[in-house]
Amino acid sequence: MAHESSACSVARTADVLGDAWTVLVLRDVLNGVRRFDDLAAHLGIARNVLTRRLAALVEHGVLERTPYREPGRRERHEYRLTPAGRDLVPVVLAMMAWGDAHRAGPDGPPVRVEHAGCGAAVRVELRCAEGHRITPGERVRSVPGTRRAG
């Protein structure tokens, strides 16, 4: 993708996420769906489309591909999040929170995400380094970063 502001971290992440299918592949892997056939069946995605999305995520260092073999069958592959991939969890959960708030049907959110340690619901919060929680109506502003003047 070519855009003037391509140095932006949002742009770089958007390039990795690519499109909606890519985000859904990540969501499934995060939820423990790791094998090609399981992903294809769960997503209802064409196999060639899934192959391309998985290859791009591996190339971007977000997923790693590991061989496995079931008795009497040929070798296959499963996919796991790398540490960089696990760092995308807040992106996926922030997307889930927005969908829950603005697109959930009359039956409410289809899933909720829990803290494995204590079972309480997980939410995405914005906080500043001073510890203030930033509420949805409150303003944030972008300023030049730590980048050295060039």
Next chain:
Amino acid sequence: MAHESSACSVARTADVLGDAWTVLVLRDVLNGVRRFDDLAAHLGIARNVLTRRLAALVEHGVLERTPYREPGRRERHEYRLTPAGRDLVPVVLAMMAWGDAHRAGPDGPPVRVEHAGCGAAVRVELRCAEGHRITPGERVRSVPGTRRAG
């Protein structure tokens, strides 16, 4: 988009965000770039592509379109986030944080986001309802939501 798990809130948000250009349009509007010509120039995006992305974001209820007129010129439009659009700020900031952590060049992150109230840097955190902060290595799990059995 057709996918088996289309009831998922992540899928619904991914449909709204659409593609990388859409995310960058949102980022710019969030940063105060609101007019069509300014967006087109800043993003380096073809005008017909920008027109379609803006129309989709208005249709999705994320942006609102307001007319303005400068002296001696014809009426034009600018775009502002709706309340639902402001709720996408955590998604954009989570994407920025990932790009800063995993794709920033040697010069460091190009921008930082501050709490307008106190000037401290804003970060995206995962916390559970018990107030525990969830660190990147820690596990979260998805469970069926509040949806009624049907």
